[in-house]
Each structure stands twice: as structure tokens, then as C-alpha cells.
Amino acid sequence: MDNKSTTTELLAPAGSLEKLKSAIHYGADAIYLAGQRYGLRAKATNFNDDEMVEAVRLAHAEGVRVFVTVNIMAHNEDLLDLPDYLHFLAESKVDALIISDPGIFRLTRQLLPEMKIHISTQANITNYQSALFWQDMGACRINLARELSGVEIAEVCANIQAKVEVFVHGALCISYSGRCMLSHYLTGRDANKGACAHPCRYNYRLEEEKRPGEYFPVEEDERGVYIFNSKDLCLLERLPELLAMGVDSVKIEGRMKGIYYAAGIVRIYRAALDFIKAVQQENSDIVPQMPSAFMDEILKLGSRGYSQNFFNGQAGPDTMLYSGPKVTQDYVPAALVRSDSSSVEVEIEVRNVIRPGDELEYMGQGLANFPFKVQGVRSDQGTPLEQANPGLRIFLIADRPLDWQCHGLIRKVRVVA
Ligand code: SF4
CATH class of the missing domain: 2.40.30.10 (Translation factors)
Incomplete structure (x- = not known):
């Protein structure tokens, strides 16, 4: 197992080689990405085999690690090509696999006993006993469910030896860390295979059977009702606390986001981690406040509204965006x-x-x-x-x-x- 980090890793998404290069340019310590099979975010311009090899080469040349998602909820037929793919990833020298399905985990341990395995947020780890379970099974890193409070995150950090990874920025799901059938039911696109159409962001209205086409607004206001429409996560202002808890890696969501947004967010979190480190080099007991300049920069990148989700405890109405699916962008x-x-x-x-x-x-x-x-x-x-x-x-x-x-x-x- 890896030792706990002495410095916190900034883990950035990449949906293409170009996004990977910009994320590295703006200071990512590690990149996560998907191949064209077995990774969620089927719509992201995932890496073909040649691009995967090139991604690892480019990243390693800059001292950056590459983690590959193999985090679908697999059905039997999904297992057929999996051994070949796992061997390909090992030969490509990726640094770790991100897995949620116990079957894929088991197969990976059998075929590639040396491969590092990170447990995906899709595994919904909400307590330290679950984390210890995966640690005992051989996982070296746990990505916690996004539904944990700061107090709960600190308790997990204090009780496990495996590394702890926490999402700090990006889209949220109304369901448990993406385990959701809404998209499958409404559009035929399965979120658990990376094809979510985001129907939780739609504007819902009521239609009476005998009056087709006549929609009755279920109103919060005149624009309709966005009952499932969560704002995006932003824990930038809580970074000093997360670091003090012993979180090893802070992760940015967004493999489907454009290069401007994704690289722009990496840039700000890099600056934020460097700021905290510089303050603590002067006095290691200080848990600094983040200057407003960081949030100002985040807001320039465009936003659906930000929330700290469950960090302070139960998430409430202020985490939802009831007024529409809007993005503000200056x-x-x-x-x-x-x-x-x-x-x-x-x-x-x-x-x-x-x-x-x-x-x-x-x-x-x-x-x-x-x-x-x-x-x-x-x-x-x-x-x-x-x-x-x-x-x-x-x-x-x-x-x-x-x-x-x-x-x-x-x-x-x-x-x-
Ligand atoms: S429909 Fe919404 S809640 Fe469900 S998986 Fe997609 S983004 Fe998440």
C-alpha cells in the first residue's frame, strides 16, 4: 500500500489529449481519463488505445500520474473483453485503475495483482468501515461519496491507511454519486454506463392524460420547476480544512467539460493549494482563510451556481437550482x-x-x-x-x-x- 501523502495531490479530468496537455500546463499532479471502453462518461471524447499510450507518455514525461476509469456497473457481457483491456492498460503503464464494480475489482486483482486500484465514487463509500473493507481487499485509494460532511470525511481519514480522495469541484447528481436510473428510464441512456443525458436538469411540467400537449406548470415560479436540478460543487473555500483532515487527493469533476472550464478550474485549485502550502510553510499551525480572489476567478469561468453540498451536514434547498438550468458566464x-x-x-x-x-x-x-x-x-x-x-x-x-x-x-x- 502507498504511504500517506505529505502533499495533497491535485487530480484533474481529461476528456482528450488536448485537455490533458492544458491540465498539466496549469498544474495537475495527476490526471484521470477513460478509454473507449468501460469508463463512465461515454460521451466524453474518450481515449482510443493509441491516445492512451500517448497520454501516459506525455504525462509521465512531466512527472504526472495517469489513472484510468474502469468504473461501469458491469453486466456479464461487459466482462467478455475486459481481460484484454486490463492487460492493455497494464502494458500502457497507467498508474492506477479506478473501479467501482466488485466483479471488475476481483478480476483485476486476479489478472494484475501489481496494479494499483482506486475505488470510484460510484462505490458510494460513506463510512470508514466500507473504506476499510476495500482497503482489506487491496485497494490503495478510496474516493469518498460526495454525500459526506466534513466531519465524516475527517473520521474516514483518521481511521484508514489507504489514501483518501475527495471531489472538491464539479457537477453533482441528485442521486447517490451518480447511481441513477432517471436517464435510462427517460431517454434510454444509462448513467451507469456513462451515457447520462442529465434529465435531472430538465424543466418538469404536468400533463393530464385527456389533454395531450396541454402542460400544467408545477410552479416554484413562472419558469416552471427544476426539482432535481442541483448546483455544482465548489469546496475551494474549504480546502484548508480538507488538507488539515489529511485528505490525500482533491479531485475535479469534468471530463465532459470544455477545455477552457476544465483547465481554468485546475489552474485555480493549483494556485489555491500552493497558497495554502506557502502560508503553512510560515506557520504550520495555521488553517488559512482563502482570499476572495480565488472565488472571483472561479466565477469568471461560468457557473450553474455553486454549493458546498453536504460539507456542513445535510444539504438543503440552497444546493438546488430551482430557477432554470442556467449558466452564468462573464x-x-x-x-x-x-x-x-x-x-x-x-x-x-x-x-x-x-x-x-x-x-x-x-x-x-x-x-x-x-x-x-x-x-x-x-x-x-x-x-x-x-x-x-x-x-x-x-x-x-x-x-x-x-x-x-x-x-x-x-x-x-x-x-x-
Ligand atoms: S440524471 Fe442527473 S442525477 Fe441521474 S446520473 Fe444523470 S446527472 Fe446524475
């Missing part, structure tokens, strides 16, 4: 930096239309933002462009030199039409 992604540069000119891949005169912001590592004005854009042949459209790889000329780094992000203020 900034939108503008481009991805494609090469290092320390001049006014940098190669970028455009994500939103960019024109000369636009005011943009380069997101440096840490919380540093660098506003600049676009002086011009040109094609790779050198032709000046009036505007650069999404998908184009072009050269941007800024009004001042910046320390551009490949895989960094550029954003702009969202213009509301």
Missing part, C-alpha cells in the same frame, strides 16, 4: 496558445472570433491574468486577416510582448447580445 474562451513565445506575436488556435482591436486576456499560471489588445491577426502564410474564425490556427499580434506558453488559454469578456 468570459468566453478566445484561443489556445500553440507555441511558446516571449514576443508580441504568438501562434494560437482560435475558439471564438478574434478581430484586431479586441481586448483579450491571457491566463497565466497561478492567478495571473495578462490583459492585452489585439493589434492584428495573420495567417501562417503571413496574410493579414480582418477576423480569425474558430478552428483556425493563426498568428496573433498583441500590443505588448507577453510570456506566452504553449497550452495556455486566452479569453475575452462575453458580449451579451
